[in-house]
Amino acid sequence: MISTIDGLPPGIDGVRVSGTVTRADYDDVVAPLVAAAAATGRRLRVVAVLDDSFTGITPDAVWEDLELGMRALPLFDGCAVVSDRESVRIACRVAAVVAPYSLAVFPEAQQDSAVSWLVGLPAAGFAIDLRPDEGIAVVRVDRPLRAADFDRLTREIESWSAAHGELGGLVLVAPSFPGWENVEGMVRHVTFVLEEHRRVHRIALAVDGLLPTVAPALAGAVLHPAVKHFAHRDVEAAIAWAAAGQPAAVES
Template sequence: MIEKLTDLPDGILGLRVGGRLTPQDYEDVITPMVAEAVREGGRMRCLIEIEDDFSGLTPPAVVDDVRLGLRTVGSFDGVAVVSDLGWIRTPTQWAAFVVPFPMRVFPMAERRAAADWLAALPAEARIEVTFDETAGVVTAEVSEALRIEDFERLAATIDPWMREHGELPGLVLHVRRVPGWTSLGSLVRHIQFVVRHQGKLGRLALATDVPVADAVASVADHVLHPQIRAFGYADLRAAQAWAAGS
């Protein structure tokens, strides 16, 4: 059994799940709801309330679940799972480390807190990218925990220029504090980004007030290809000028 929740804040999709899910549940409720959300806004915040009598999915429903997940995994801004079932809560907490979006588990008593958490998630990208093509310097303004999409956004700016011109002269990371990652998947994508661009970047400037930035830059400058230097968060222009080779 599955039904759509209607008492949630605007912009949040809600489902109440109980009993045993069948392909008919997906056809009647889930698939149309997801299709409508993607068509209207492209991004989803979803609250899933799982009742104590939930007993899983029939085998055909498992297939539908996998197919739907593969098609929509990149369309979520966040998912809140509300349940008191231990066999739901524990696997979901582990899954939160690998999905490419924020996901949290709440007990039934904190359903309102789950909705508030979803509503408070940042609506915009965690990383804003600007590119001075004349100087060949990309500035990445990082404000929140990083998602997989943020590295895709950065790569979409850098990679075409590199294919045409070769080495990128400079990259500036403007970061007030250590942002972290929304999931293990985001961390893996970060590592992949660094490895793929190693040797193709001339200078990396860290414009940040993070206390260990100077030490990190000093050590990294000896082991990585790009020259690396730390600047204060307020010294963005100086960082950009250095990254451009001025």
């Protein structure tokens, strides 16, 4: 069965797994949790405690587990699994390498540490800072990119263009290339670049990693704006360079 864990800090959800898990457990506990998060846009940080009594999942629950997992995947900031079972701990360490969110495993004696780890995770997000005086937009990302992010960015650029003309510069700031939440996000990124690149004079990438380093050379052959790479720590230099591309017609 699956039951909720009460008394956790705000923003942290907890589930306890014991005995045999059935589809009804997912319908009664997990599905409402995922649905509520999706409806409100709330990010999920979940501590999952696997009791020693846990014996497995019924066949009809396996499919529900996979289906719910795919729907919940984009909503997660992090998951802390608490278990003393070595097989579970090994599986979690392997999954943590490819999971698009933070995943860690803790022994049963460290359940409080698991909760503290979830609380301490950095907030994930996508923020757009329009700077009229400099004629630029600074975009900060610390999670995989979503299709909705590019829809929002398109609206911002179109609103700017209607009032001021072309945008002087666009600065992308991220610790490393964030990747995409799913294929839809990747496709929307490509269409955004093809549709909007002529409205921007300069693009600065304040992002660490190999791909951002080679991107300017690749983009220079096909894109209208000048593209330049900066180390993540050199955000202010990236902003200054992008702002220098501000067209004379831009109004403050």
